[in-house]
Amino acid sequence: MVGLAATATGVGVGAVLADRYPAASSAPATSSASSPPPADLALRDEGASVTVNWSDPSGGAVPFMVAGGQAGKTLRVLTTVDPGRTTWTVNGLSSRLDYCFTVVAVYSTDVAATSEQVCTVRDGTAAPG
DSSP states (O other): TOOOOOOOOOOOHHHHHHOGGGOSSSSSOOTTBBOOOOOOEEEOOOEEEEEEEEEOOOOOOOSSEEEEEESSSSSSEEEOOOOOOOOOESSSOOOOOEEEEEEEEESSSHHHHHHHOEEOOOOOOOOOO
């Protein structure tokens, strides 16, 4: 999985992803109506790179973590995105494999909200780009 190794800083990654990805940790993160998840998650698949876009429910007040990985495998945090940014591109992917992504809005060390998961849909042949 070329290009899919990164770490998050300043936030308990396991706690944030535990509610969606139990293998990450046993400590769940919490979410509420006052801390909604990122919405409208969409991918722009260009074969060797995928750009993840989302809408910011906080109006630019919180950072995000983008998690991703090969379809069918455990997702890992790939990057932390500063408040106000709603796009991120991962490079160095195989154009023959599918990848899945989710975005986590980090409201505090104890409160996070995870978007739905979206995946590339490739037919096993090289994607353009």
